[in-house]
Amino acid sequence: MQFMLLFSRQGKLRLQKWYVPLSDKEKKKITRELVQTVLARKPKMCSFLEWRDLKIVYKRYASLYFCCAIEDQDNELITLEIIHRYVELLDKYFGSVCELDIIFNFEKAYFILDEFLLGGEVQETSKKNVLKAIEQADLLQEDAKQRCPARWKLKPHVVFLKKLD
Numbered sequence: 001m002q003f004m005l006l007f008s009r010q011g012k013l014r015l016q017k018w019y020v021p022l023s024d025k026e027k028k029k030i031t032r033e034l035v036q037t038v039l040a041r042k043p044k045m046c047s048f049l050e051w052r053d054l055k056i057v058y059k060r061y062a063s064l065y066f067c068c069a070i071e072d073q074d075n076e077l078i079t080l081e082i083i084h085r086y087v088e089l090l091d092k093y094f095g096s097v098c099e100l101d102i103i104f105n106f107e108k109a110y111f112i113l114d115e116f117l118l119g120g121e122v123q124e125t126s127k128k129n130v131l132k133a134i135e136q137a138d139l140l141q142e143d144a145k146q147r148c149p150a151r152w153k154l155k156p157h158v159v160f161l162k163k164l165d
Contacts, residue, residue: 001068001074001082002018002019002020002069002070002071003016003017003018003019003020003030003068003069003120004016004017004067004113005031005034005068006064006066006109007031007065008099009039009060009063009064011039013031013035014064014099014102014103014106015106015109015113016031017110017113017117019119019120034051034069037049037051037056038058038065038067039065043060047059047080048076053072054069054072055072055074056068056070057070057076057079059083059087062098063098063099064102066086068082082117082122086113086117088127089112089127090102090109090112092131093112094108108134111134112130112134115130115134116130
């Protein structure tokens with residue numbers, strides 16, 4: 001897998017994970033182009049398309065599109081299964097995931113993706129094992145918060161304005 005994008009029906013990018021080195025300019029160009037292409041397609045159309053020298057596999061779940069770019073020799077159906085497994089993991093973790101869960105807990109969405117995929121390849125096929133690793137990380141974070149609560153509290157920012165003469 002070259003990259004994964006999550007975006008809304010309005011074209012707002014919610015999550016992006018790149019497994020190939022590209023410049024920010026190129027990433028933005030690819031994202032803009034793919035979002036427009038996928039959103040322009042009719043709902044009954046095939047979820048696979050050829051784009052540049054890659055195959056694009058996408059699936060819409062509620063208001064979010066999950067879009068992956070794979071190499072020509074990769075299997076589209078396995079990629080659809082990977083997308084579905086990621087959605088299942090998000091559903092299990094958030095309890096019926098929605099776009100707002102991704103927006104307000106993007107770091108968890110990335111963490112879940114990183115536990116599931118490594119370098120664009122599936123690292124763990126068992127949902128149970130992925131969720132167990134995420135639960136352990138959550139417990140470690142909670143333990144750290146209890147041991148050193150001052151580090152985890154948000155500190156108000158104070159802005160000093162200099163009076164001009």
